[in-house]
Amino acid sequence: GNSVTQMEGPVTLSEEAFLTINCTYTATGYPSLFWYVQYPGEGLQLLLKATKADDKGSNKGFEATYRKETTSFHLEKGSVQVSDSAVYFCALSDGGGSNYKLTFGKGTLLTVNP
Amino acid sequence: KAGVTQTPRYLIKTRGQQVTLSCSPISGHRSVSWYQQTPGQGLQFLFEYFSETQRNKGNFPGRFSGRQFSNSRSEMNVSTLELGDSALYLCASREGTSGVADTQYFGPGTRLTVL
Numbered sequence: 001g002n003s004v005t006q007m008e009g010p011v012t013l014s015e016e017a018f019l020t021i022n023c024t025y026t027a028t029g030y031p032s033l034f035w036y037v038q039y040p041g042e043g044l045q046l047l048l049k050a051t052k053a054d055d056k057g058s059n060k061g062f063e064a065t066y067r068k069e070t071t072s073f074h075l076e077k078g079s080v081q082v083s084d085s086a087v088y089f090c091a092l093s094d095g096g097g098s099n100y101k102l103t104f105g106k107g108t109l110l111t112v113n114p
Numbered sequence: 115k116a117g118v119t120q121t122p123r124y125l126i127k128t129r130g131q132q133v134t135l136s137c138s139p140i141s142g143h144r145s146v147s148w149y150q151q152t153p154g155q156g157l158q159f160l161f162e163y164f165s166e167t168q169r170n171k172g173n174f175p176g177r178f179s180g181r182q183f184s185n186s187r188s189e190m191n192v193s194t195l196e197l198g199d200s201a202l203y204l205c206a207s208r209e210g211t212s213g214v215a216d217t218q219y220f221g222p223g224t225r226l227t228v229l
Contacts, residue, residue, distance in 0.1 A: 032214045043118075043204055044220040051215040089157065093214045099170050100208075101147065102218060104157040 002027040006090045006105035013080055013112050021075040021108045023064075023090035031092040033057075033066050033073040034102070038087045047075075047088070080112045115141050118221035120205050126227045132193040135224045139186050139207030145169075146188040147218060148180060151202040160203075163188055164210050192226075200228045 006023040013019060025033065032051045036044040048057030053068035062077045073090060090105040119138045127133050139146050148160040159172040163182035180190045186207075192199055202225050206218040 030214065032216075034217070036220070043120075043222040044206075046217055046219065049217060091157075093216065093218075095170070095214070100145070100162060100210075100214065100216065101159040101170055101172070102149075102157075102206075103159075106156050 002031070002092060002094050002103045004090050004092055004103055004105040006088075006108055008106055008108060010109040010111060013110070015082055015112055015114050016079045017112075019075070019077040019080045019084075019110070021088055021090075021110070023073045023075065023105060025071050025073065025090075025092050027071075027092055027094055029094060031094045033064070034091045034093070035062070035064055035073070035075050036089045036091060036104075038089065038107070040086075044089065080110075082112050082114050085110055085112045118205055118207050118219055120203075120221040120224050122224060123222065124225045124227075126229065127195050128229050129195055129197060131195050132191065133195060133226060135190045135192075135203055135205075135226075137188045137190070137205030137207075137221060139188070139205075140219055143207035143209055143219075144186055145208045145210035145216075146182055146186065147206045147208075148188070148190050149204045149206065150174075151204060151223070152200075157204070160190070195228045197228050199226065201226060 034049045035047040048059045050057040050066035056065045087107045091102045145164045147162040162170040182188045202223045204223045205221045208216040
């Protein structure tokens with residue numbers, strides 16, 4: 001079946017450091033790829049998405065590029081802030097129509113220190 | 115537009131009881147999905163409803179069930195609660211018209227504790 005593997009962390013960075021969270025996937029067909037973020041005590045918020053190979057999703061300074069050749073969707077940000085501290089989930093959607101669901105990675109806890 | 119809402123936010127139950135969780139999707143969204151989040155298993159898909167019909171189901175026992183109403187609101191029921199059912203239950207909605215490119219939007223979740 002489909003699966004998502006992401007670095008589990010935790011990741012601890014200083015403010016203004018560069019962030020990379022690796023995500024690779026296994027899927028049949030042509031999934032869409034997502035990054036969601038979860039702040040303490042809250043649900044998941046969509047951070048960015050990409051729906052086809054070579055697409056780049058971006059939002060709030062975060063970026064990720066859909067790489068079909070390496071089956072990867074790594075999350076990057078050039079300069080993190082304390083407010084970016086959260087858990088980040090990589091996910092793929094498969095089975096359009098009646099089989100749609102999201103498959104998630106285990107999540108990566110990011111802590112940014114001032 | 116208002117986001118996905120879930121009620122209640124917190125629940126405490128004892129083993130053997132049953133519980134019903136409620137979800138109101140974003141206006142215009144016809145699909146509602148439910149996920150279970152636990153520290154050990156992560157985020158796992160429970161089921162999806164679209165136009166009052168269950169279209170997809172994850173690998174959970176029959177104690178987990180759901181339904182969707184004509185206004186797209188959904189309820190999830192867990193019967194004969196077990197300690198392992200303690201989790202954050204997340205509801206998500208999507209328009210349901212764009213296949214795999216659809217985006218699911220999540221509610222804040224219901225934290226269920228089984229004692």
